[in-house]
Amino acid sequence: MNLLRHPQHFFLRRTIILGTSVFVVSLIAGIALMFWREYPNDLPKMPSSMASRLLLQAVAGPIYMGLAFLWPITLPVMFVLLIMAYIGSQLRRLWLSLAAFLLMGLYWLWMVELIADGAFD
Numbered sequence: 001m002n003l004l005r006h007p008q009h010f011f012l013r014r015t016i017i018l019g020t021s022v023f024v025v026s027l028i029a030g031i032a033l034m035f036w037r038e039y040p041n042d043l044p045k046m047p048s049s050m051a052s053r054l055l056l057q058a059v060a061g062p063i064y065m066g067l068a069f070l071w072p073i074t075l076p077v078m079f080v081l082l083i084m085a086y087i088g089s090q091l092r093r094l095w096l097s098l099a100a101f102l103l104m105g106l107y108w109l110w111m112v113e114l115i116a117d118g119a120f121d
Contacts, residue, residue, distance in 0.1 A: 011089050011090075011092045012089050014089075014094070015085060015088065015097045018094070018097060018098060019085060019097070019101045022101040022102060022104070022105050023104070023105065026104075026105030026108045029105075030058045030059075030108055030109055030112035031054075031058040031059065033109065033112055033113065033116065034057060034115070034116055035051075035054055037116045038050070038054055038116075057115055058112055058115075061111070061112065061115045062108050062111035062115065065114065065115060070111075074107075077107060078104070081100045081101075081103055081107075082100075084099065084100035084103075085097045085101060088100060
């Protein structure tokens with residue numbers, strides 16, 4: 001029996017692909033949000049040092065701020081969303097996994113927005 005052809009593995013693979021896709025879209029949207037907030041009209045004139053700083057803030061900032069300052073909120077939220085995605089993949093409910101990944105992406109964008117607003121300065 002080939003384990004890769006098992007129906008449960010199909011749904012697990014589909015859930016992982018869906019989650020990765022939503023995460024990549026959220027990451028790109030967070031980067032775009034950070035750049036748009038800092039340089040809405042002068043993007044070609046942005047110095048490279050500023051671009052690398054903004055890129056670092058948009059990519060690593062939410063992870064650092066979520067674990068260093070907002071861990072009482074981040075850990076339970078991530079646990080609940082992880083359980084939602086797992087249950088969705090086990091029960092073969094794509095909408096449940098999609099909802100969990102979309103909420104995780106929105107949480108990521110909220111963290112980027114807090115950083116862009118200077119909430120942690």
